[in-house]
Amino acid sequence: MIAILIFGLLIFIHEFGHYLTARAFHVTIREFAIGMGPKLFTKVSRKTGIAYSLRALPVGGFVSMVGEDEESEDENAFHRKPVWQRIIITIAGAAMNVIVGILVMSILVMTQETLASTTIAQFRETETVSTYEYGLREEDKILKVDGTRVYIANELVYEVMRKGYEPISVTIERDGEVITLDHVEFPTFTDSGVVFGNIDFYVFAEARTPVTVLKHAVFRSVSTIKMIWESLYDLVTGKYGVESVSGPVGVTEALGEAASSGISDLVYLSVVISMNLGIMNLLPLPALDGGRLLFQIIELIRRKPVNPNVEGIVHFAGFVLLMILFVVITFKDILALF
Secondary structure, eight states: OHHHHHHHHHHHHHHHHHHHHHHHTTOOEEEEEEEEEEEEEEEEOTTTOOEEEEEEEEEEEEEEETTSSSOOOOTTOGGGSOHHHHHHHHHHHHHHHHHHHHHHHHHHHHHOSOEEEEEEEEEOOOSSOOGGGGTOOTTOEEEEETTEEOOSHHHHHHHHHHHTTSOEEEEEEETTEEEEEEEEOOOEEEETTEEEEOOOEEEEEEOOOHHHHHHHHHHHHHHHHHHHHHHHHHHHTTSSOGGGOOOHHHHHHHHHHHHHHOHHHHHHHHHHHHHHHHHHHTSSOTTSHHHHHHHHHHHHHHTSOOOHHHHHHHHHHHHHHHHHHHHHHHHHHHHHTO
């Protein structure tokens, strides 16, 4: 039930972005729907004629606009609006997911008891290698991991996980002097056949001030968005296998585990899913917002729209492939439960 509510809320936020901008530009809207498939409930506004619907399958939603996939004589049809307005409407859903994610992340940071820094407080005992052997010391402030600047502990942990499976450089500040240690070896662990680096020390907490809270909110949000993009890159390049991809069933299981761990973990995972939904929707693939955006950019460059019939066929084919992928991933997630 929690997963369904979170899915529904995130889909509503996404579609509400499309809806708000479409209304702002006076586009004629047929329906605002949460969910896919058969209608469970519909209310038609007497003032606007827009149908507001709740549908049976909680796996998506849509804002149906006149002239979105067909020609129309309606002067307020989507395809009759200037291309810059259509671009704003197209990206508004993803933008809403990311913006809401950043706002919730800020609230999450404000409610945390401690704000972890990148300054080493104490080393942990490890069964394998220790970064102490490679030159790190207590009270070293870590500035860069393999050339990437880190400002908070979340970034530090992520960069070490991603890059520390092999020896890397670590730039530190020690007694006011900036030093770069080369070939620092971190302990590692393996998950789903992939090797990750692991920090072997604790870090100091930072004093809670408006500035540090804002810093952590910003850099946790940036780090989360970066993690999503780099995970996608790793998936495409083969670092992660298809088994690492999850659909609604897998995400529902993860949300259930997060809920049992505590409200903070559940909220953080929801933020990641919200940002992920926004970013993935902007990929230039047919049937996604990014696919529509690609055609709009082509139109902006050519100063001439692509044949709507051709675009419609491309999006339909993309939708079919997307549904096939959805079924395959869902089946994989179900098998993983047993």
